[in-house]
Amino acid sequence: MTHVDSAKDTMERDTESTEDLLYADLFSGAGGMSLGFEEAGFQCVGALDKNKKAAKTYESNIGIEPVVGDITEFDAEDLLDEFGVERGELDVLISCAPCQGFSQHRNKHNIEHDERNTLVSLSAELMVEMEPEFFVMENVPELVRGSKEKYWDRTYEILKRAGYLVRFDVLNAADFGVPQRRNRAIIVARKEGRKVELPAPTVENHQTVRDAIVDLPPVEAGETHPSDPMHRAPNHTQRIINMLGHIPNDGGSWMDIPEPHQEEYWLDSMKKRARNDNMGSFCDTYGRMHWDRPSGTITRKSSTPSCGRYVHPEQDRNITVREAARLQSFPDWWNFEGPFVSWYEQNGNAVPPKLAEAIASKLRELAPNREKGTRQMTFESL
Known part of the structure; x- marks a missing residue:
């Protein structure tokens, strides 16, 4: 060894x-x-x-x-x-x-x-x-x-x-x-x-998303902050970025998109669930994290907003790798190796x-x- x-x-x-x-x-x-x-x-x-x-x-x-x-x-x-x-x-x-x-x-x-x-x-x-x-x-x-x-x-x-x-x-x-x-x-x-x-x-008191990531500098979708290669956000299409802009800060999700924009951004599966009042865990997709709660489970698919509540509480993007790592309690000196998408998988x-x-x-x-x-x-x- x-x-x-x-x-x-x-x-x-x-x-x-x-x-x-x-x-x-x-x-x-x-x-x-x-x-x-x-x-x-x-x-x-x-x-x-x-x-x-x-x-x-x-x-x-x-x-x-x-x-x-x-x-x-x-x-x-x-x-x-x-x-x-x-x-x-x-x-x-x-x-x-x-x-x-x-x-x-x-x-x-x-x-x-x-x-x-x-x-x-x-x-x-x-x-x-x-x-x-x-x-x-x-x-x-x-x-x-x-x-x-x-x-x-x-x-x-x-x-x-x-x-x-x-x-x-x-x-x-x-x-x-x-x-x-x-x-x-x-x-x-x-x-x-x-x-x-x-x-x-x-x-006694749970650590929150705010405790973990509020001090990290803002980045745009697809951007890497120059001070930390792990503070890198996945890229999104312009349509997804626009959609996230209609989701309320601090815990909103696709269900909270204002009615005038639902026809544009709701998928057929979303419309069906809304009609049948059958949300289940599906309400977390394209969901923003809550600032003052612990996050939900960080999984290997936490690079994708469609897979859970992985959108930043305020910024119109998915959480970065560094944010995901902090939510797992990894220290900031910790770096992941391999291709970018594998960083989320390894962390989750x-x-x-x-x-x-x-x-x-x-x-x-x-x-x-x-x-x-x-x-x-x-x-x-x-």
């Missing part, structure tokens, strides 16, 4: 308390979960993801070059070798695996066929072989409460059979200082049935770092004191 210089080197560290807490990140993406663990004093020994663009972002910010590959092509020994650690040496193994199945013909694991076998359960199987102190997963709420529970049942069986004590719940990122309503399933397990807890909310797919930091801080409280010994020697030799 290669260590490189990165922007994270500018972060202040309490070196006395950050040594000897080692983690590895499977499905590492752009690095939101890892950034939270770094801020809480853990040290990364390795990461893996199949997305080359996200891996480049991870490398340039976290300072570790991830292994780029399909996790189904690795077994536990492969991963331990890649990360330069021994079985049982990790404090935390992170896996933010998507809830999707995989073909037995595409993986090197001799896993009995079961429709519940997914990348989630596979990562649990790998974890059991790697024997970290803690295992952390983040996923959609439906994994533990809803349509995907059968996949969680399989994973829970694996963890319990291996002697891990499991705690899980659906947490709202806004309760942890993220200026965004984002509900996610958080699962934490600890080996040998030792005490494990999820973090309690860290803020990431775990908000402040939520990750709260999880990591709770694990750090629970982690046993250990002698540095060979563990620190192993890390320093990487």
